[in-house]
Amino acid sequence: MAIKFKRKETPYVFEAINEDGATCIIDANPSIGGKNKGLRPMELLASSVAGCASIDILLILGKQKIEPTLFEIDIETKRVEGIPAFFEEIKLIFKVNKEVNQEKLDRAISLTLEKYCSVSASLKESVQVIYEVNLI
Amino acid sequence: MAIKFKRKETPYVFEAINEDGATCIIDANPSIGGKNKGLRPMELLASSVAGCASIDILLILGKQKIEPTLFEIDIETKRVEGIPAFFEEIKLIFKVNKEVNQEKLDRAISLTLEKYCSVSASLKESVQVIYEVNLI
Numbered sequence: 360m361a362i363k364f365k366r367k368e369t370p371y372v373f374e375a376i377n378e379d380g381a382t383c384i385i386d387a388n389p390s391i392g393g394k395n396k397g398l399r400p401m402e403l404l405a406s407s408v409a410g411c412a413s414i415d416i417l418l419i420l421g422k423q424k425i426e427p428t429l430f431e432i433d434i435e436t437k438r439v440e441g442i443p444a445f446f447e448e449i450k451l452i453f454k455v456n457k458e459v460n461q462e463k464l465d466r467a468i469s470l471t472l473e474k475y476c477s478v479s480a481s482l483k484e485s486v487q488v489i490y491e492v493n494l495i
Numbered sequence: 496m497a498i499k500f501k502r503k504e505t506p507y508v509f510e511a512i513n514e515d516g517a518t519c520i521i522d523a524n525p526s527i528g529g530k531n532k533g534l535r536p537m538e539l540l541a542s543s544v545a546g547c548a549s550i551d552i553l554l555i556l557g558k559q560k561i562e563p564t565l566f567e568i569d570i571e572t573k574r575v576e577g578i579p580a581f582f583e584e585i586k587l588i589f590k591v592n593k594e595v596n597q598e599k600l601d602r603a604i605s606l607t608l609e610k611y612c613s614v615s616a617s618l619k620e621s622v623q624v625i626y627e628v629n630l631i
Contacts (some may be wrong), residue, residue: 364570366567375542376538377534381532381534384533386517402513404540409509417506438613442613477574477581478537481622489620
C-alpha cells in the first residue's frame with residue numbers, strides 16, 4: 360500500500376489517492392475553517408472500521424449464500440474529553456433486512472470483529488468496538 | 496459525531512455520510528470484487544492519520560505565521576502477515592517547500608504526533624506512527 364496525500368485547498372482540504380487512482384477528500388471541522396468538502400479525520404477513522412467490518416461480514420454471509428438486501432450501519436462514538444480527544448468506543452448499529460438469520464448474522468459480526476477485521480485489529484489495544492443488530 | 500454508513504452497490508461499495516452531509520466512498524480490494532470506486536478501509540485508516548496530523552501541524556505552523564506552499568505526504572505502511580493483517584507501522588513522509596524552517600516543522604510534527612492528533616492517539620497502543628521530512 361502506498362498513498363499520496365496532499366493539500367488540495369487551503370486551509371484544510373486534503374486528497375488521498377491510492378495506487379489505483381481512487382481518491383478520498385478529507386476536511387477539517389468547520390469550527391477551525393473546514394468547508395464540509397469531506398469527512399473529518401476522526402469520522403474517517405470510524406468509517407474505516409465500519410467499512411472493514413462490512414466487507415468481512417458480507418464475505419462470511421456470502422459463503423453461506425446469505426445476501427442482505429439492506430445493509431446499513433449507524434456509527435456512534437465516544438471520545439475522551441481533552442486533547443487528544445481519542446476514541447474510547449466505536450459502536451456499530453447494524454440495520455439489516457429481517458429475512459437474514461439473526462444467529463448467523465451475529466456470528467458473522469462477532470467473528471469479524473474478533474478475528475478478521477484488520478482495521479479493528481489495528482485499534483484493538485486502544486478502542487473498544489461494540490455493536491448492536493436491528494433486523495428491519 | 497454520528498455517521499450513516501450504507502451499502503451503495505454490491506458487492507462492496509459503501510458510502511459514509513456525516514452530520515453535515517459530507518460523504519466518502521469506501522470500496523474493497525479488486526481481488527475480492529472491489530471496483531476501485533473508493534479507498535479501501537486500511538487505506539482510509541492510514542489516510543485518517545495523515546489528515547489528522549496535517550490539520551494539527553498546519554494549525555501549529557499557522558500560529559507562527561508559517562504557511563507552507565507545498566504540503567504533501569507519502570504514506571507507507573507495514574502490516575503483519577496473516578489474518579487480521581493489522582498495521583504495525585504507518586510512516587508519513589512529509590514533502591514541504593524548502594522555505595519552511597526545518598526545526599519548526601520538526602517540532603510541529605513531533606508535538607502533533609505525541610500530543611495533539613486524536614487519530615494517532617486512538618491507534619497509539621497498537622500502531623507505531625513514524626515520520627520523515629523532505630524539504631523540496
